[in-house]
Amino acid sequence: MLYPITTIHYVILSAALLLIGTVGFLTRRNIVIILMSIELILNAVNINLVAFSERFQAMEGQIFAIFVIAVAVAEAAVGLGILIALFRNRETVASDEIDLLKW
Amino acid sequence: MDTFLFLIFAAIAVGCGVIVVSQRHPIHSAISLIGVMGSLAVLYLLLGAEFIAATQVLVYAGAVMVLFLFVIMLLNAGVEPPGGKSWPVRLLGIPLLVVLLGVVSFLIRGWIPVKETVVFGSFTGGGPRDVGGALFTEYLLPFEIVSVLILVAILGAVVLGGKEID
Numbered sequence: 001m002l003y004p005i006t007t008i009h010y011v012i013l014s015a016a017l018l019l020i021g022t023v024g025f026l027t028r029r030n031i032v033i034i035l036m037s038i039e040l041i042l043n044a045v046n047i048n049l050v051a052f053s054e055r056f057q058a059m060e061g062q063i064f065a066i067f068v069i070a071v072a073v074a075e076a077a078v079g080l081g082i083l084i085a086l087f088r089n090r091e092t093v094a095s096d097e098i099d100l101l102k103w
Numbered sequence: 104m105d106t107f108l109f110l111i112f113a114a115i116a117v118g119c120g121v122i123v124v125s126q127r128h129p130i131h132s133a134i135s136l137i138g139v140m141g142s143l144a145v146l147y148l149l150l151g152a153e154f155i156a157a158t159q160v161l162v163y164a165g166a167v168m169v170l171f172l173f174v175i176m177l178l179n180a181g182v183e184p185p186g187g188k189s190w191p192v193r194l195l196g197i198p199l200l201v202v203l204l205g206v207v208s209f210l211i212r213g214w215i216p217v218k219e220t221v222v223f224g225s226f227t228g229g230g231p232r233d234v235g236g237a238l239f240t241e242y243l244l245p246f247e248i249v250s251v252l253i254l255v256a257i258l259g260a261v262v263l264g265g266k267e268i269d
Contacts, residue, residue, distance in 0.1 A: 004220040005109045010150070011215065012208045013113045017120055017139075019204055024124035032129045032175055036136050039167065040120055043143055046155070054150040054221060059228045062152050063242050066234070069155075069162055070249045074256035076167050080174045081263035087178050 010051035017044040029094045031086075035079045042072040105223050108149055112142040127182045129175045133168060140164040151226035154234040 021040030028034055046065045053061030083093065090098060119138035126132045140163040147156035238246055 003106055005106050006220055008212055008215055009109065009113075010146070010221070011211050012204075013116065013146075015207045015211065016117050016204055019200060019207075020117070020120040020124055023200065028124065030129055032171065032178070033123070033132050036123055036132055036171065039136065039163070040123065040139065043139065043163075046159075047143065047146065050147055050150050050152045050155055051221075053152065053229075054226045055219070057226055057228070059233055059237055062155050062229055062234055063237055063245075065152070065155050066158065066238065067245060067249055069158055070253060073162060073167055074253055076170060077260045078256050078263070080170060081260035083174065084177065085263045093178055 007051050007055045010047055014044040014047040014051070017041075017047070029096050031083050031093050031095050031098075032080075034095060035076060035083070038079075039072060039076065042068055042075075105149060105221065108223075109146065109221075112145045112149075115139075115142040116146070130172070133171050133175060136171070137164050137168050140168070149223050150221065150229075151224065152229040154229055154231045157231075 017040055021037045021044065024037030024040065025034055028037065046068055049061040049065040049068065051061075053059055053065075086098060087093060090100075092098065116139050119135040119142070122135040123132045123139065126135065140159055144156040144159040144164070147153075147159060
């Protein structure tokens with residue numbers, strides 16, 4: 001047997017994806033890529049839920065993973081709808097050029 | 104075998120995640136995000152979550168990414184101009200990120216003393232029958248609330264994207 005994989009490895013993978021998503025969310029200016037980073041972060045959450053579901057031999061984690069997927073899909077739909085409405089008004093998808101509320 | 108599969112697909116997921124964040128063109132980011140979703144589906148299969156893996160492929164790699172690609176093509180979003188980040192920030196940022204991940208991994212190893220190995224096939228409660236049974240009996244109320252949430256999201260998307268906002 002090779003080096004065994006434990007739940008900790010999945011949690012660390014989740015932390016890595018969370019960090020990558022956070023960096024993308026903070027550094028990119030294209031709103032489409034910011035939304036993709038949010039999807040990465042939500043997937044990191046799902047890995048944690050499913051990994052601990054396996055660890056405790058209970059399926060509640062998978063139920064919650066399904067709810068997280070549903071919320072992520074709703075968020076993507078509404079976010080992209082907002083983006084399209086914004087693009088109609090401002091002709092841009094760069095988050096630093098959208099400063100309507102800046103005083 | 105499990106070790107190999109985990110390492111390969113975890114590496115694909117992290118690599119594609121880095122590409123998602125670092126690519127200048129949104130289409131490339133979207134294609135890499137499909138790679139992340141696909142490799143995560145394999146990892147869910149390794150954990151015994153068959154229904155979640157199928158949902159991941161159908162909903163994320165299918166529906167959500169098609170939505171993203173449609174919006175990218177609709178907006179005709181081209182290459183993003185390089186930002187005004189200074190060189191010291193770039194040079195410091197990536198090593199500091201790796202250090203942060205290392206510290207977090209070390210703390211997780213300390214906090215969660217798990218010795219059991221994740222073996223493929225050890226958890227059999229993730230099939231559609233088990234998940235559906237729990238979802239429609241014990242967790243029926245959250246399920247219905249999620250349906251209301253999705254209805255509101257559909258209405259919001261139609262209102263926002265449907266007609267001109269004055």
